[in-house]
Amino acid sequence: MNRKVALGIYRLADPKISITSVASMTIGASVAATEAPLDWVWLLMLGIAMFCMEVAKNAWGDVYDYDSGTDLAVAPEDKTDFSGGKRVMVDQLLSRQQTWLIAFLFGAAGLMIGALIVFMREPQVFWIGMAGLILGWSYHGPPLQLVYRGLGEIAVLLIYGPVIALSTYLIQRHHWNTEVLWLSLPLGIFITAFLWVNEFPDHDADQSANKRNMVVLLGKHRASRTLPVIYLAGFALMLLLPVITTLPLAVFWGAIAVPTAMLASLWCWQNPLSFYRDKPVQPMALLTFVLYPLGVLSGLYFDGHML
Secondary structure, eight states: OOHHHHHHHHHHTOHHHHHHHHHHHHHHHHHHTTTSOOOHHHHHHHHHHHHHHHHHHHHHHHHHHHHHTTTTTOOGGGOOSSSSOOOTTTTTSSOHHHHHHHHHHHHHHHHHHHHHHHHHTOTTHHHHHHHHHHHHHHHHSTTTOGGGTTOHHHHHHHIIIIIHHHHHHHHHHSSOOHHHHHHHHHHHHHHHHHHHHHTTTTHHHHHHTTOOOHHHHHOHHHHHHHHHHHHHHHHHHHHHHHHHSSOOGGGGGGGGGHHHHHHHHHHHHHOTTTGGGTSOHHHHHHHHHHHHHHHHHHHHHHTTOOO
């Protein structure tokens, strides 16, 4: 394997993006651990499957964004470590054939591990896994191409909120749990906010390629005013959790994510046109969705709810 191919694969396996799956798994595993000790082998198997599907999704997404012209249209001053795609074809690290091959190989590996989980651990996870697969493909892939129709944000909220969290819990406990659903929704909202701020640097390129995500549809100014509303919705829902579920007050530890959400919202509000050039809004948005599940996990643990 030459150096360019290795770098291309590394970009597609970008750990900054892959931790979205881990964050959602943390929610499902945290609730599962309040009922019985975790089965770490199956948790690891799910984690490997999620990683493989993330790489596959990044690969096919890069092909479709390259074909639409959006990745090619990103101006040098608008490139960031968090946006603009993985650029493996734009930077000539991988050919189209190599990118599709990586998508196929990692996708096949993820599906095989998923099948192993279905047949050897929990058959019910097939249905939610299929929902996640369809949403994951349809984010970029035809015929729906949700991200080009202003629906990509909803897909992200569902996948990284309920779909992965519920799958994690179901594999551990063999039944559904509405508390996991409710607890995962704020996380899905926070990950959607992370996607939201990553759409700002790509706004002009996406607009030129008719990639109609919500920041393109709203425009940078209105989208910057919407970001704090998104965060408020997530934290408001978190505050309601002990009221609408039997979850303990310990879930309020998720509020450790408030400061980073406030900073991201403030800096985006102050300079919606180019905040990403001089303010770490994207890292703050990433920290927000990482801190929320870590806070929930810590709260449940230190409050004595975990077994």
